[in-house]
Amino acid sequence: MIDVLIIGAGPAGLSAAIYVERAGKHAVCLEAMTVGGQIVNTPDIANYPGIKKISGFEFSMGLYEQATELGADVIYEKAVKIRESSDEGQKFFTVLTESGKEFEAGAVIIATGAKNRLLGIDKEETLTGRGVSYCATCDGAFFRGKDVAVNGGGNTALEDALFLLNYCSKVYLIHRRSEFRGEPQNLEAIKDKPNIEFVLDSTITELKGDRNLEAVVVKNKNTGELREIPVSGLFIAIGQEPDNGAFSDVAALDEKGYIIADESCTTKIPGIFVAGDCRTKNVRQLTTATSDGAVAALAACSYLG
16 A cells, blocks of 8 residues: 555656655655656756756756655556545545556545647647657757747747757747737847747648648738748647546546646545646646645645544
């Protein structure tokens, strides 16, 4: 019987594991993909208190090493269901994985984070890996000396554009609004670059190319004008969405699929907690994810007694 089973080994999940172990309980993280979550692909973190600058990979590995050295285990399995169980009157939870394995725990913390949101247009799936990407730091170097586009208006889009400007001949920054939502300093860093072009009030309506991406077609929402922009790469950065559907029977979801919980990180079922970007909140940052991890961990340990 595991004390606290944590679904996800991103910043929230690993922070939770650290606090569970420090509280004298045993933590096991189930991770479907990569330790560190999406932050592992961020080239520079410069807004985490006490750390002037660090890469997402270094930060993630630091969390992982700290958690495992304290005694936490990370198992690479995708959790697909949480079931309430009992034995001789003792309540516990059974977590089932995609491979058919079962893990029993006294408490569960859901820390699944969020995944990249898709454009939802034709050829997006078939051209993914053939010009369409969701990670500029992963794939940007493949487009050295070529023209590319970034779609989005938040910090991720601005950071992606800045990163790509170092490699690519030209970067088109496509945004559906007239103003960006990202932090002003990120916009200042790119707006005067000679190889950036803003394509505002526009949405991508079509991807062109059969074997590889050759161009994107954008539509100006004010004029209705269509414009074809030849590019070899398109980096989509239009936000994220949670992947909580598998847990809807044990945790209430809002209309966007986020687990409903406040700063206490508690769900509708005692013993099940939530941490990080997968829960309802106004601010989704690295600091709030690690904070949630600590709060959920301590709440889980208190629940266990």
